[in-house]
Every structure is written in structure tokens, then in C-alpha cells.
Amino acid sequence: MSLFLEVVPVSEAVETVRRIAPSPGxxxxxxxxxxxxxxxxxxxxxxxIPGFDRSTVDGYAVIAADTTGASEAIPAMLQCRGRVLMGKANADRISPGTCWYVPTGGALPEGADAVVMIEHAEQIGDDILVHRPVAPGENVVLRGEDFEGGKTVLERGxxxxxxxxxxxxxxxxxxxxxxKTPKVGIISTGNEVVPITSTPGPGEVRDANSYLAGTFVAERGCHPVYFGIVRDERAALRQVISSALDQCDVVLISGGSSKDERDNTAAVIEELGEVLVHGIALAPGKPTIIGTARGKPVIGLPGHPASAFVVLVAIVEHLLAAMLGVTVARRTVRARLTQNIPSTRGREDYIRVSLRDGEATPVFGKSGLLNTLVRSEGLVRIPASSEGFEVGEEVEVILW
Amino acid sequence: MSLFLEVVPVSEAVETVRRIAPSPGxxxxxxxxxxxxxxxxxxxxxxxIPGFDRSTVDGYAVIAADTTGASEAIPAMLQCRGRVLMGKANADRISPGTCWYVPTGGALPEGADAVVMIEHAEQIGDDILVHRPVAPGENVVLRGEDFEGGKTVLERGxxxxxxxxxxxxxxxxxxxxxxKTPKVGIISTGNEVVPITSTPGPGEVRDANSYLAGTFVAERGCHPVYFGIVRDERAALRQVISSALDQCDVVLISGGSSKDERDNTAAVIEELGEVLVHGIALAPGKPTIIGTARGKPVIGLPGHPASAFVVLVAIVEHLLAAMLGVTVARRTVRARLTQNIPSTRGREDYIRVSLRDGEATPVFGKSGLLNTLVRSEGLVRIPASSEGFEVGEEVEVILW
CATH class of the missing domain: 3.90.105.10 (Molybdopterin biosynthesis moea protein, domain 2)
Incomplete structure (x- = not known):
């Protein structure tokens, strides 16, 4: 394998993961x-739904035409024939010149086509004085108006x-x-990685990536299966990836950001199946690997947690969405940049930004720093065709 | 109790629920x-974190001053003393004129203050030719740069x-x-309400509210406890609310949108504790009840599912957030109205809208219709001080 990765555009990487996404059933x-x-x-x-014409107010069910011209000065007078009880169709057919009291949600008597609100009526013995006219359909939800029997209400996906x-x-x-909830195997690699319960010795770091990736896939409707930390040795790596492939629909391997480790992860995927992409024109996140083995996607994420997270957002999210048959619906806001963000043409950059009063400020700190993930509200994506954005420019922020 | 509700402003209702919010511990x-x-x-x-100075690239750890003035034409020559292994502090202290190979994530030898990327260096036997100068700190994450020991990383709430x-x-x-996860008791009332497994008879409707409210509170980090459907009778209602108060931190009662039922729910809350608010200047959602019993909030939601949902968003969300000690963080977008939205001054209106290409269109259909909830992307809030918004105006949409 060569020293420099042969990178593919983000769009091609996304197409690749969508193509290899297996359906979980x-x-x-x-x-x-x-x-x-x-x-x-x-x-x-x-x-x-509803199965009957239904009042939306407390009032009197009427034939609308009986109220034509009614006013405070000259009310329409209707004979009240009784009260409709909730949950029953207990009124006779309405006849002209009569009305029925109907509570909110109650069924209109047959023949009634509107309801006069009690606020616009006055009771005098058995008679009701109506002070305002109502139009047909007023204060009524018609049978089937919410959902029509036999019709599609919600579509698959x-x-x-x-x-x-x-x-x-x-x-x-x-x-x-x-x-079905896809099972996603989560593996951390690297000789420097120790469990989070350990106090890291010289040169060692704790395994943040398993938690980051595991809860990321959980948030997207998948079930993470944790396979712990594997030393950077081909035999050990092969055994754990193989076991993850047995139990899961997808395998995510984080770590291996140095060239030797990248080569190891890629070599093992190649032994078990095929490496389709090794390197994406994406920053951070360049040393990403996309492969398949036994018909299942195997993704190599960068070792830096913050870079790994960008790859989860930019690439893995599309894989999981394709498996579930949903579209990636991102919440975004528009904001003005408080600073220039330079970028390199030919590479898609994701810049963490904090948001305040409609302004987006790039979060300082090297991309490897995990603290940038909790000091920012989202990402600004700079397309490969752009050399960056200028201060004052309005940009779209992908909210975390 | 009077025919017309004595409504309070939304702000007062929100203050009330925040004041009575119990901490779940x-x-x-x-x-x-x-x-x-x-x-x-x-x-x-x-x-x-990290516990050591760490390289962010594959390259050579150096004393930056040794590379001053280095160029393609006149490279700096450094003697390579060996390779740093991942997860170890295995290099001697660096001396001027020397360097160590260090992989991405590896520990710098003591005394080194920068890393030259391999792309900018050339190996000649044991010597390394450096073609570009590096500044102190370049390609390095310093010890404690991500998180400083003893300092707060994330705050409560x-x-x-x-x-x-x-x-x-x-x-x-x-x-x-x-x-702790607050337990929220969910009760549906109304003689017209039947379980969702039933086919509604004349005048009957299925219990959508239990599912709507239960999953709404689950989405906000609470545990719904379902108490089913209660007939609109005081004794039955009192018994179920009392049982819910025994088991839960909060009780939500939906239904009772007709005056008789509203009175029943309010009367039972009054018997068990105190009604604080009965009627909010909110549309839809006016006939909402806020009370307490045994030190726990008891909320009466409107019976219409779509109205109940607006009350969940406008009022109940603040109660749950106050219990958990978080602020209500709503995702909003700005959009231009395609139509006028009239409103009544003195009342806060929530209008369902669909969003398309930055334009918000009010969703037609009576407020009682459940289908409006799945045909819309969010709500436009019209403050009580406003008489509405005009076509073309930019408004804030609270996304579902």
C-alpha cells in the first residue's frame, strides 16, 4: 500500500455506503x-376517522339554514329537543326549527350540519335563541375528515x-x-488505547471512541454491540472483526490513525472481504476506510475522536439511513460567520462552530481535541468546490 | 364553576408549572x-487529557529551532534516533540536531516541541532531511490541552x-x-373514548391521547406510566388520579374538553389538592388545567389530540425541563409566510405550518384534526401582543 491515500470525493464515499447498505428486515x-x-x-x-359528524364546541346542533339572518336584535328561535350524550348516537333525526344540545366532541344528530356555540345562544325554557347565523359545516368535523377509511395515512420509511x-x-x-433495529459492532483498535476505567500510563489514552460511536448509532435507531479494545495486531484484529461480522449487520472500527495501523485495518478487511474506499477528500476524516465482508459493511474510522465524529456525521449517517430506508434529515440553521474560514479546493471541510445571536464562530483548537465537540453547536460544511467562506457571509450550520 | 374560563397568559402558566415542578432526585x-x-x-x-505531548501526524519529533530556515533547496539535516512506539513513553530525551519518528497519536520524546510531517521530510540512511521549518507546538497536542486535570468539563444540567x-x-x-427519570402518569378520560384495539361505535373515538402524551414525555427523558381510559365519573376519576399520584411524579389527564367534563376533572383535582390555573390564553389549548396534589403537578390537557399536543409543547415541556433542571432548547428555523395568519390580541396562538424551500404555509384543517400534526413540520407562535403575521413576513418556526 502506498504512503499517500488515494482519496475519493465525499459524494462517492456516500454513494458507496448507500450501495452496500444491507436491509435489516x-x-x-x-x-x-x-x-x-x-x-x-x-x-x-x-x-x-372520526366515524361520525362531530362538534368541536359546546353548543347546539342545528340545520344551518334555520339560523340565516339571526342577530342580537332578531334571534332565530329553535326548539331544543334534548342533550346528546358523549359516546352515543342518541339523538333522533333533526327536524327543521329544532336543535339538540351537543358537548364538544359529541355526535351531531342526523340531518344537523352546523353547531351554534353556547356563547351565541340563550336558553328560554325549551327554546333556544340563536344570536348569530352559522354556515353549513361550522364548528363541525365531518365523518372521515381526519382520515378516510382505506386510505394511506403514513408511508413506509x-x-x-x-x-x-x-x-x-x-x-x-x-x-x-x-x-428491525440494525446491530452495529463497535471495535476500538490501537496499542495506546486503554479502557475508560484505567488511568492511562505514559503514551496511553482512554477509549472515548467506543462510547462516541456506540451512542451515535443508538441515536440513529441502531443497537450498538461493543467488542472492546483490540491490540494493533492482524491476527487479533481479524478474529474480533470476524466475530463482529457474525453477530452484527455493520462493523465500525475506530483507531488506526497512524499509517501502520491504517494499513493493518485495511489489510484485515481485504483478507475478510474487500476494501472499496481507502481515503476520503474530507477534513477531518481523510484516513477513512469503507469495505465489505460477508455482505456487510465494515467501516474504518479515524482514531482521533473529533475526526471520527465528523466521519460518523458525514458518511456513517448515510449508511444507517439507507439501511433503515429513511432520508438523512438534518436540522440546520443559517448564521453569519464572525471570521474567515479558509479551505482547500478539492476537499470537503467540516468546521466546528459555536452559535450565538445568529452568528457562527469557528471553534479554535486542533481538530484532534475532543473538547471542541462540546464547545460547539454544529458543523459548517465547506464543499470541495470552494476555497472557504468569508467573514460576514451567511452559511448553513448543521446542528449537532 | 362559571361557564367561561378565567384565562391566564401563557407566561403565567409557564411560571406556575416551573414553580410546582418537583425534583426527581x-x-x-x-x-x-x-x-x-x-x-x-x-x-x-x-x-x-492527554497525559503527554502527542503528535497529530505521522512524522518526526524535533526541536523546532533545529528546523529554522529549512527549505527544499537547503534542508535541515537531523539524525534520527529511532521510532516511538504507540502507547509507550519509549524515547530518550531529545538532543539538539536529532529527531525521532513518531506515529499519529504517539508521545513526543522529552524536549521535543514540534513534529515535521513525513510528507515534508526525506530519509537518507539514519539522517532526515527536513524541507520546511516547523513552529513550536506545530502538529502537537500538548499535555492537558484537551482537558486540564481537576477542572470542570461538563456542568450539571x-x-x-x-x-x-x-x-x-x-x-x-x-x-x-x-x-432520575421522572415517572409521568398518563390518564385518558371521556365516555366517548375507547381503547385503540376497539372499533369505535357510534359517537366513539379511539384513545390517541395516551400514546401522544406518553411518547412525548418519553422523548423528553421521562418514563410514561399508562393508566388507561377512565369514564367521566368523579369517583372513578378520583380513584385513578389518586393511584397515579401514588406511583408517579406528575400526572397528565387528557380529555374532558366539554364543559361538564372540564368541571369534573377540575373538581376532582380540587378535592385531592388545588387547582392553580383553569384556562390559558392559548389557542388551541384554552381549557387546560394546572393543579397540584400531594406536592405533585396534575395537568388537565384538552381532549382534542392536536390541541393536547400544543399544550404539551407550550406548557408541559417547561414542567418536565424544570424537573430535570434543563432549559427548553427548541430547534427553530426562520421562514417566510405564504399567507396571512390573523390572530386575536391577548391570546397566544400556535399555528401548524408546513415548510418548503424556506417558506412556511399554514396547514389548513380545523384545529381538532389529528392529520394536521403529521402534515406539518412545526408551529408558528403568535405572541399575545400581536394581531397576527402578514404574507411575506419572516417568522420563526418551532420545529417538531
């Missing part, structure tokens, strides 16, 4: 467990937030068919 | 389980995203002290 689970899961099938309304869960509940699906 | 948990949990104590670095988890791992905390 689907499963049926109870709706209360489905928060953040991804629909594997369209969800259809079983019946019209939709992630279930509380709002979608509420909608699925309303159409009566107490179980949903969702994508 | 704290607990120590393993770091790998801490995603999205909230720190209950400051986290300090135990030692300097911080929610742990993957980036914070990585930082906590780096400073060796395999267990963290976090706020």
Missing part, C-alpha cells in the same frame, strides 16, 4: 414500543415521532410493522 | 446507559448526547450521576 412490534422506529409498510386507516404514534393509535393499529 | 448509572440523561453533578477531568458521552469516557467516568 422488518418485524411487528407493539405501538407503545415504536417511538423512533421506521415504518416498514404503509399504514392505512381502517375506518373513517417514516420515522415514528410522538405525533405519528398518536395518528397510528387513532386509526387503531396497536401493532406496527417496522424495520 | 438523582442516581448513579453506567455511562453506556446515559444517552439523553441529564447530569446531576458537574463532571471533572481526573487527570490531564447538561443533557448527554453522544458527544458529551465521548467526553465523559475520555475523562474516565464509567459511571455518572444523573437526574
Amino acid at each position: 422488518c418485524e411487528e412490534i407493539p405501538l407503545e414500543d415504536a417511538l423512533y422506529r421506521v415504518l416498514a409498510r404503509d399504514v392505512l386507516a381502517d375506518i373513517d 417514516r420515522m415514528l415521532s410522538p405525533r405519528e404514534i398518536g395518528v397510528v393509535a387513532a386509526i387503531g393499529a396497536d401493532r406496527v410493522c417496522v424495520m | 438523582c442516581e448513579e448509572i453506567p455511562l453506556e446507559d446515559a444517552l439523553y440523561r441529564v447530569l446531576a453533578r458537574d463532571v471533572l477531568a481526573d487527570i490531564d 447538561r443533557m448527554l448526547s453522544p458527544r458529551e458521552i465521548g467526553v465523559v469516557a475520555a475523562i474516565g467516568a464509567d459511571r455518572v450521576c444523573v437526574m
